[in-house]
Amino acid sequence: MLEIQRIRNEKEAVIEGLKKRHFDARPIVDELIEVDASWRSKKGELESIAAQMNQISKQIGILFREGKTEEANAAKAQTGELKAQETTLKAEVETLEATITGLMYQLPNVPNELVKAGKSEEDNEILEEVGSQRTYDFTPVPHWDLADKYNLIDFELGVKVTGAGFPIYRGKGAKLQRALINFFLEEAENAGYEEFIPPHVVNEASGYGTGQLPDKEGQMYHITEDDLYLIPTAEVPLTNIYRDVMLPDGDFSIKLTGYTPCFRREAGSYGKDVRGLNRLHQFDKVEIVRIEHPDNTDAALEEMINHVKGLLQKLGLHYRVLRLCGGDTGFAAAMTYDFEVFSAAQEKWLEVSSVSRFDTFQSSRLKLRFKNADKKTQLCHTLNGSALALPRIMAAILENNQTEDGIEIPEVLRKYTGFDSIS
RNA sequence: GGAGAAAUGGCAGAGUGGUCGAAUGCACUGGUCUUGAAAACCAGCGUACCGCAAGGUACCGGGGGUUCGAAUCCCUCUUUCUCCGCCA
Numbered sequence: 172m173l174e175i176q177r178i179r180n181e182k183e184a185v186i187e188g189l190k191k192r193h194f195d196a197r198p199i200v201d202e203l204i205e206v207d208a209s210w211r212s213k214k215g216e217l218e219s220i221a222a223q224m225n226q227i228s229k230q231i232g233i234l235f236r237e238g239k240t241e242e243a244n245a246a247k248a249q250t251g252e253l254k255a256q257e258t259t260l261k262a263e264v265e266t267l268e269a270t271i272t273g274l275m276y277q278l279p280n281v282p283n284e285l286v287k288a289g290k291s292e293e294d295n296e297i298l299e300e301v302g303s304q305r306t307y308d309f310t311p312v313p314h315w316d317l318a319d320k321y322n323l324i325d326f327e328l329g330v331k332v333t334g335a336g337f338p339i340y341r342g343k344g345a346k347l348q349r350a351l352i353n354f355f356l357e358e359a360e361n362a363g364y365e366e367f368i369p370p371h372v373v374n375e376a377s378g379y380g381t382g383q384l385p386d387k388e389g390q391m392y393h394i395t396e397d398d399l400y401l402i403p404t405a406e407v408p409l410t411n412i413y414r415d416v417m418l419p420d421g422d423f424s425i426k427l428t429g430y431t432p433c434f435r436r437e438a439g440s441y442g443k444d445v446r447g448l449n450r451l452h453q454f455d456k457v458e459i460v461r462i463e464h465p466d467n468t469d470a471a472l473e474e475m476i477n478h479v480k481g482l483l484q485k486l487g488l489h490y491r492v493l494r495l496c497g498g499d500t501g502f503a504a505a506m507t508y509d510f511e512v513f514s515a516a517q518e519k520w521l522e523v524s525s526v527s528r529f530d531t532f533q534s535s536r537l538k539l540r541f542k543n544a545d546k547k548t549q550l551c552h553t554l555n556g557s558a559l560a561l562p563r564i565m566a567a568i569l570e571n572n573q574t575e576d577g578i579e580i581p582e583v584l585r586k587y588t589g590f591d592s593i594s
Numbered sequence: 595g596g597a598g599a600a601a602u603g604g605c606a607g608a609g610u611g612g613u614c615g616a617a618u619g620c621a622c623u624g625g626u627c628u629u630g631a632a633a634a635c636c637a638g639c640g641u642a643c644c645g646c647a648a649g650g651u652a653c654c655g656g657g658g659g660u661u662c663g664a665a666u667c668c669c670u671c672u673u674u675c676u677c678c679g680c681c682a
Binding site for chain 2: 222229253417419
């Protein structure tokens with residue numbers, strides 16, 4: 172959430188910044204400024220009435236103690252009018268507050284200055300491409316066929332047990348999946364991230380804390396009976412560990428990682444894009460999360476980007492890095508870098524990681540703060556990224572590393588899989 | 595799942611309708627003393643919002659209610675503990 176002070180003080184800059192998302196913030200911001208002003212004035216009235224009431228109550232207490240019952244009762248009688256006013260004002264203030272909150276929740280984060288204006292993924296900037304396409308003296312087969320041929324992933328069985336988008340990994344497929352998880356976790360650990368195994372289900376407050384609610388309500392599985400949500404990413408439980416936290420001093424850099432399954436309803440998705448592992452309702456991911464002093468955010472982001480690049484390089488994948496344009500940047504993010512790997516058989520780029528900085532957008536909702544050098548309370552910055560999401564990595568490894576009679580396992584994974592190839 | 599008890603400031607812990615934002619102790623910060631430290635003593639010491647300020651308001655697990663007035667009474671939810679049941 173943007174801070175109300177920022178909207179009051181930098182109104183035009185906020186509106187201008189949000190234009191990069193093709194988001195017309197002016198109506199919301201104008202209303203916000205107006206409602207905020209009347210909120211402040213009503214709040215002032217309410218508080219002065221409350222002050223009078225407190226004063227009278229105090230007097231009544233003193234009178235009773237002194238045994239001046241009649242005077243006390245007289246004083247009681249005059250409170251009626253004030254009390255009625257207080258009740259009315261209170262309701263008005265509450266309505267105004269709800270309006271403000273409702274409006275605030277509608278405003279996405281203001282893009283970073285590096286982010287280019289743009290509407291959709293067409294406008295994303297390709298920053299670099301590393302590696303090159305392998306050549307094959309046969310026609311590469313898509314991963315869903317390979318998965319079937321070598322008995323690695325059973326999509327039909329998943330449909331039977333659960334439904335579409337819930338594949339079942341088996342045999343060497345399951346083992347390769349587990350190898351990737353172990354590899355990613357170990358790399359994160361080597362980079363200084365502490366490993367967590369968080370719950371896979373979160374409460375409503377956590378959903379609001381990281382910004383999934385109310386914006387993406389329909390994208391999470393909601394367990395209505397207990398009012399809990401299946402996590403769409405480990406970002407939610409990991410970041411919410413630090414909800415309502417005041418870090419004692421400005422010298423911190425918190426690095427968390429965790430592997431979790433992720434659940435997404437993906438309502439409305441259909442067609443060719445959802446074939447095989449391309450888009451699932453349940454998938455595995457290792458996430459990295461950072462909580463940083465604002466001065467350290469640039470460096471942290473850089474470090475995370477390099478971490479993800481390192482993983483892709485170690486896996487020998489042909490990849491490219493994109494900086495998302497305003498329109499394609501997620502609601503809560505100030506800036507996002509996407510990583511895509513090239514899939515040999517599908518002949519297209521698959522997104523495998525997304526690294527974002529949120530600046531104070533999440534921490535303002537989370538109430539995640541620290542005491543700065545002047546002993547003032549200040550909001551932390553949060554960042555997170557996938558390192559990495561498994562299914563499309565799996566798809567790319569299967570497709571890109573296929574030979575005519577098998578699949579070669581990347582060198583770095585062999586100590587985890589225990590086998591060098593699948594045939 | 596059933597029965598009971600509890601939730602107060604960083605921690606411990608008092609307070610059961612009125613000068614309570616809350617005693618006291620510990621911790622913490624500053625000062626005095628000391629060559630330095632410890633001890634002792636003095637002072638300070640929660641958060642948020644509104645306000646240029648003075649100041650005001652709100653907060654005793656969350657929400658609601660009673661009352662002129664609620665940490666204190668009532669309802670409700672959550673969490674923790676004890677006992678019983680069930681169980682990987």
